[in-house]
Amino acid sequence: ETGVTQTPRHLVMGMTNKKSLKCEQHLGHNAMYWYKQSAKKPLELMFVYNFKEQTENNSVPSRFSPECPNSSHLFLHLHTLQPEDSALYLCASSQGEYTDTQYFGPGTRLTVL
Amino acid sequence: KQEVTQIPAALSVPEGENLVLNCSFTDSAIYNLQWFRQDPGKGLTSLLLIQSSQREQTSGRLNASLDKSSGRSTLYIAASQPGDSATYLCAVRYGGSQGNLIFGKGTKLSVKP
Numbered sequence: 607e608t609g610v611t612q613t614p615r616h617l618v619m620g621m622t623n624k625k626s627l628k629c630e631q632h633l634g635h636n637a638m639y640w641y642k643q644s645a646k647k648p649l650e651l652m653f654v655y656n657f658k659e660q661t662e663n664n665s666v667p668s669r670f671s672p673e674c675p676n677s678s679h680l681f682l683h684l685h686t687l688q689p690e691d692s693a694l695y696l697c698a699s700s701q702g703e704y705t706d707t708q709y710f711g712p713g714t715r716l717t718v719l
Numbered sequence: 720k721q722e723v724t725q726i727p728a729a730l731s732v733p734e735g736e737n738l739v740l741n742c743s744f745t746d747s748a749i750y751n752l753q754w755f756r757q758d759p760g761k762g763l764t765s766l767l768l769i770q771s772s773q774r775e776q777t778s779g780r781l782n783a784s785l786d787k788s789s790g791r792s793t794l795y796i797a798a799s800q801p802g803d804s805a806t807y808l809c810a811v812r813y814g815g816s817q818g819n820l821i822f823g824k825g826t827k828l829s830v831k832p
Contacts, residue, residue, distance in 0.1 A: 608762065648723070649763075649808065649822040662819065696762055707753070708820070710762035 609633040610711035612697050618717045619687065627682040627714045629697030637703040638680040640672060643694040643713070655680060656703040687718045721746045723811050725823035732799055733831050740794040740826045742809030747787045754783050754794050755808040757825065763808060767794070799830045 610631045619625050631638065640652040654662035655674040669691075671683040680697055694715050698708040722745045732738050742752070751770045755763040767776045767783040769792070775784040782795040796803060806827045810820040 608764065610762070612762075646824070648824050649810075649820075651819050654819075664819070694760075698763075707765045707768055708763075709765070710755075712762045713760070715760065 608709040608711065610697060610699055610709050612695075612711035612714050614714060615712065616715045616717075618719065619684070620719050621687060621689070623687075624683070624685040626684065627695055627697075627716075629680040629682075629711055631678055631680075631697075631699040631709070631711075633699060633701075633709060635699040635701050635709070636677055637700045637706075638674060638677070639698040639700075639708065640680065640682055641696040641698065641710075643696055645693075649696070653682075654703065661703060684716075687716075689718050692716055692718045721811070721813050721821055723809055723821050723823040725807075725809055725826050727826060728824065729827040729829070731829040731831060734799060734801060736799050736830075737795070737797050738799055738828070740796070740807050740809075740828070742792040742794070742823055744790050744792075744811045744821075746813060747790050748813065749787060750812040752783075752785055752792050752812070753810045753820070754781075754792075755810060757806045757808060759805075766807075796828075799828075801830045801832050804828055804830050 613628045637656045642650045652666045653672045673681040694713045696713045697711040700706040700708045724743045753768045754766045769785045780797040806825040808825045809823045
């Protein structure tokens with residue numbers, strides 16, 4: 607276990623649903639990240655938070671809305687998603703932003719019908 | 720455009736064989752390079768981190784090398800075991816300490832008993 611947990615592990619939702627992904631890190635890190643991993647594509651960075659402040663939004667559509675209430679928790683709120691949004695969503699954390707090794711959670715496998 | 724390429728996409732070897740995984744990057748001005756392992760349906764585990772000033776890093780049966788001038792890194796696995804079966808991802812950090820990780824698509828390794 608890496609010290610980063612994600613829930614749920616699997617999620618199936620319709621295009622009109624609203625759902626949220628949760629990430630929690632128990633490592634005392636200050637930076638947290640959301641990544642998207644689609645089939646046949648490299649891992650893509652979506653958002654970065656450092657000390658609860660968003661420092662990076664990698665041109666992500668507004669149907670994905672992140673929230674970081676504190677340094678230990680990170681959420682990804684989903685609404686009106688498209689089938690092409692189906693992917694593995696990975697959360698990671700690191701002690702400092704960018705410079706340190708990132709520790710990844712197990713991911714949430716999302717299927718949009 | 721900064722890209723990371725991993726060849727081959729998949730590799731199957733018999734147990735006990737030594738093997739090399741390749742990673743190439745288009746821009747040699749990297750900050751550091753990381754190798755990750757990803758087991759099916761799971762998150763990433765960091766294996767080795769090489770700073771731009773270093774030539775190699777070793778951990779157990781793993782050895783990663785970095786040649787910035789040629790834009791290449793290799794991950795050497797000695798005496799492979801079935802438990803080494805996983806997807807191995809290479810990620811490059813560009814743009815100094817504030818750059819994001821750029822991932823390759825990975826090499827899926829299968830070690831046959």
